[in-house]
Every structure is written in structure tokens, then in C-alpha cells.
Amino acid sequence: MRTSHICPKCAHREILFVPHIADRDDRDTVRPLVLFVKHHDWKDDEIGVVQAYVCRSCSYTELYTAGVGTIPVDKIPGAKILTPKK
Numbered sequence: 001m002r003t004s005h006i007c008p009k010c011a012h013r014e015i016l017f018v019p020h021i022a023d024r025d026d027r028d029t030v031r032p033l034v035l036f037v038k039h040h041d042w043k044d045d046e047i048g049v050v051q052a053y054v055c056r057s058c059s060y061t062e063l064y065t066a067g068v069g070t071i072p073v074d075k076i077p078g079a080k081i082l083t084p085k086k
């Protein structure tokens, strides 16, 4: 859907792209939804902005993470690269 702009569920040809999905923090402010947040007193490190592609007919939604190739895997506790087993 991201590259074809055609819904894989219903074949509709109109897709809504949303570059930032709203999330909230405990101060009731809106921040983009991300894969991981490291809180510091002066700022938050936010890693991996999640983006959405939504079918305008059936509402099917796909989520992707922007810039996945540049995400510092070692800074996300528990995260690891998975590859096919032989």
C-alpha cells in the first residue's frame, strides 16, 4: 500500500498518508508516536517516528517506521535485529 497506493484488502485506489500519529505524554501534550522514548530532565530522545497509510474506502491501516535504517538499535532496550533462521 505504501508504494502501490492501492489497498491490499479492497483494491481501492485512494490512500491517506499520515506522517505523524499523535501520542500524548503525562503533561497532556501531544507528541508523535514513536517506537521508543528515553526521558531526560531537559528533553526526550524519541526514536523511530511511526507513520500510517490508511485506505479511504475500508479503513485498513498499515504502520511503518520512518528512517528505519538509521535507528540506533543499541539505544532501544530489548531491541534486536532478526534475520531468517537457517
Ligand SMILES: [Zn+2]
Binding pocket: 007, 008, 009, 010, 011, 012, 055, 056, 057, 058, 059, 060
Ligand atoms: Zn481498502
